[in-house]
Amino acid sequence: MIVTYNWLKEFVDFDLSPEELSHRLTMAGLEVDAMEKLGDGLDSVIVARLAAVDSHPDADRLTVCRVETGTDTVQVVCGAKNHRAGDLVAFAQVGSVLPGDFKIKKSKIRGQESMGMLCSEKELGLAEESEGIMILPPGLALGKPVMAALGLKDVRYEIGLTPNRPDCLSVVGVAREVAAMVGAPLGLPKFELVENGDDIRGQSSVTVDEPGLCPRYSARLIRGVKIGPSPEWMVRKLQTVGMRSINNVVDVTNFVLMELGHPLHAFDYNLLRGGRIVVRRAGEGEAFTTLDDKQHVLEAGDLTICDAEGPVALAGIMGGQNSEVQPDSVDILLEAAYFNPATIRRTSKRLGIHTESSHRFERGADVNMARVALDRAAALIAELAGGTIARGAIDVYPSVLAERRLTITARKASEVLGLKIDALDIKQMLRSIGLGCELAIDREDGALYVTVPSFRPDLEREIDLIEEVARLGGYDRIPVTMPVGRSLCHLLPEHQRQVKSARDHMVKVGFSEVINYSFIAPAALERIGLDGQDPRRQMVKILNPLTEEQSVMRTTLVPSVLETVAGNLAYRSLDLRLVEVRPVFCVDPQEELPREKARLVAAMCGRREPEGWAQNGQTVDFYDLKGVIESLLEQFRVGSLVFDSSRSEPFLHPGKSCTLRVGDKILGTLGEVHPRVLGNFEIESPVYLADLDLEMVFSLAQSHPGFSQISKFPDVYRDTALLVDESVSAADLFEKIQGVKSKHIENVVLFDVYRGKGIPEGKKSMAIRVRYRSLEKTFTDEEIQAAHGRIVATLCRELNAEIR
Incomplete structure (x- = not known):
């Protein structure tokens, strides 16, 4: 908001200096972003009279002027054509510095001495463009600084208002604050409204179809106006607050807008079909051309001001070309209304139109200022453009807004x-x-x-x-005080503690956590090979996505993690240990909202050990990731884990992957990513991936088993190599050994698997080591032999094993 020192003084009597006023406004919450002294440094540009104007003897386009300053008469050469003897002009004396750091010097122009310069409005910084020199109004005292003589010596303040202060989007609004500062009364502009025309109700009408969006609409009719330029005082005032003059009628609406803060709009009454106003919503897809010659396609939520046939203005934003005030307009219908802020804000943002009017309506105009602004503007139009004001005003205000x-x-x-x-x-x-x-x-x-x-x-x-x-x-x-704080200790909910524990464990074993967007592209599931019947294909769609690549909520973390792997490999980060622990969003036909489930996806590729002279160059394989997942599940004490190689996921390599289960509960999958899927992500090296359902893991997690006594007696090992069928797995061996009830078995390890020379076709050798220990005594050799014999006999009987 821009206001000036002199304009504020019209409404409040105060003696603050310009600098003090700036400080007081800022301290009152109206921060002054900039303060500019208008006419500052131009005191040497004075009022002068042209005593004579003669043609230059050596230049047809120049004149030689004799200039009276009140104390002296000097000669000035001028290139303008709009002056004559007797005119009062703005005379820049030798030594003056004009805006743009232009210094006036004594000079000779085509042989004639010039002792200064006759200035135009542009050269004094009063206008962007000007034709000829500035001709001053008669009666000004010679020798007086021009800016002071014209009342243009002023101070302009640019105030940075917060959106919650629409009351200060006017000179009167800021003046109200100044009045409160200095304890002086606030004076409002005085005007006389003369209604000497026919009654407006016989000539026009207003119908408001949407009172919720337009609680109040007022209008006045002024007939017989003459469109023309505004008087000098209004042009200057508008220029000081950053607005350009258009014509006397439009300038009045802009002047009252800045003075009282309430937007108005002037229609050419003779262009309004039916001579009446209808406030309604726009039709879906309705086209409308605004004053700036841009066509807009409207939506059903947009509020429009219409005549009997169609829109003539976007309510509270901008008028239309089809009702614009023209140079030959003679009858004016003047509007002052109050619109719902949210409606104006929505339409303004959607169409990309921001005006002084929409700026005020969006923040909340004063519903009670509508009639005051309407009457003030009508009186000014009649004063500056002539015409007669119709008797009465239309004021549609069905439900008075309560204070x-x-x-x-x-x-x-x-x-x-x-x-x-x-x-x-x-x-x-x-x-x-x-x-x-x-x-x-x-x-x-x-x-x-x-x-x-x-x-x-x-x-x-x-x-x-x-x-x-x-x-x-x-x-x-307000005194300065140190903030008082309290330290509160709250335990995280159980589910959050479990998620944090899983995340921390993966970081502890060398993985780096990644966080991807919860939104993916629908095509991402095709890249990992999920068929059309997979329930993960049922995804929650985003109503207003930023891009197609983020248009659905993800039901699996796998595409995001593989995308991250591909990005890292592209930047030559080849040895990767990545994990993402995030929720997925699964559609439940029985529920209105999707079910949110925590999942963990881990990926490994590259070297097993960091590159170095003492390390080997082996790459990670299935068993590296299997060990990581086993350690994670061991932390949650998930027992009876089975690695079922008979089934897997379509994005994993068949024969190099498995499903993790406990009984009939599926915990997730583990294995090497399918080459076809790797190709979809442009990954050329093998990647091993685990996808765990953390909700299932947490449900199977067991409490701490407690502590047990450490035996003080020595342990005993027995190793046995068994010849078994190729189909027998290590899990089969451990399951059978576990079935042998013995409280002294402390540990079982498979330490060797051999196929080759000396082993029959379809067979393999598996070597196990069993460790025995007692809490009560030292075992004898006979006791160990008996216990180990029962294990061997069980394996031979139930797995058709043979001792090698």
Whole structure:
């Protein structure tokens, strides 16, 4: 928001210096981003009179002027054509420095001496473009600085307002704050509205089909106006606040917008079909061309101002070409309305149109200012453009918006601000900014009842009023205190502790955690080979995805992890240990929301050991990842684990993968990624991957088994090599040994598997080592032989094994 020092003084009588005013505004929460002194440094540009204007003897396009300054008469050579003897002009004396660091010097132009320069508006920084020199109004005193003589010596403030302060998007709004600072009354602009035309109700009407989106719509009719340039004072005022002059009628709407903060719009009444206004929603796909000559396709949620046949304006945003005020317009229908902020914000953002009008309506205009602004603008149009104002105004306001009533207590304000504040002080401060405030005589806690006016839509709760007290009293009065904190210790929920434990374990064994987006592309499941019947194909779609690559919630972590592996390999990071522990989102036909399940996917590739002179160059294989997963499940004490090679996943290599299960409970899968899948991700080296259902793991996790006594007696080993069928697995051996009831078996290890010379076709040799120990005594050789004999006999009988 841009305001000027002189404009503020029209409404408030104050003696603050420009610098002090800037500081006080900032301290009141209206931060001054920039302060510019208009006309500063131009005191040497003075009012002068042209005593004579003669043609240059040696140049047809130049004139030689005799310039009276009030104390002297000098000669100046000028290249303009719009001046004549007797005109008052802006004369830059020798030594003057004009905007752009242009210094005026004594010179000779085509043989004629020139003792200064006659300035144009552009050269003085008063306009972007100008034709000819600046001709001043008559009656100004000679020798007086031009900027002071024209009232243009001013200070411009650019205030950075927060979105919750729409009340300060006007000169009057900022003046209200200044009045509160200095304790002076606020004066509103005075005007006389003369209604000397026919009654407006016989000439026009307003129908509001959407009162929820447009609670109030007011209009006035001015007939017989003459469109033309605005007077100099209005042009200057608009320029000082960054607006350009268009014509007298449009300038009035912009002037009142900046003065009172309420947007208005002027329609050419004779271009309104049916001469009436209808406020309705746009039709879906309806086309509309705005004043900036851009065509927009509207949606059903957009609010439009229409005549009898179609849209003539986007409500609260911009008018249309089909009702624009033209140079030959003679009748004006003037609009002042209040629109629902959310509606204007939604349409403005969707169409990419941001205007001074939409800026104010989006933040919340003052519904009660609509009629004031309408009458003020109508009076100014009649004054500047002539015409007659129709008797009466159309004011459609079916449901008056009630003012909010809040309560504030001195006790709460004192506690929050750390100050001792009296209820009477609060009352005085809140009243100074236009809030109604009365002591609550029915309460004993220093409470006040506060009536919030319609120009303060941001005040909704007691804490908002306390903020007003803080800034009006001065933020610098609030004492500096150290924050008081409390240390709270809360245990994480069990599920979160288990997820954290799984994550920590994987990091402990050398894996790096990766975090990918929970959104993937639907085609990602095709890359890992899932068929159309796989339940993971049922995915939750994002209503408004950023890209197609992130349009569904993932039901598996595998594509994301393989994408991460591929990216790392592309950057020559070849030895990878990656893990992702994140939820997946599975559609449940019985539930409205998807089920969220924690899963763990780990991937390994590259060297088994770090590169170095003492390390071998072997690469990881299936058993490296199998050992990692076994250690993870061992941490959760998941027992009776079976690696079932008879079934797997389509993205894993058949014959080099397996399913992990406990009984009929599936924990996940493990194995080498299928070459076809690797090709889909442009991965050329083998990758080993494990995909675990952590929810199932947690459900099978067992409590700590407790502690047992350490034996003080020595252990005894027995090794046995068995010839078994090729189909017999190590798990089969361990299962049978476990079935031999012996409390003295401490450990069983498979330490050798051999196929080759001396081993019959279809057979293999498996060597096991069994360790025995007792808590009560040292075993004799006979006892060990008997115990080990039972194990060997069981294996020979149930697995058709033979001792080698």
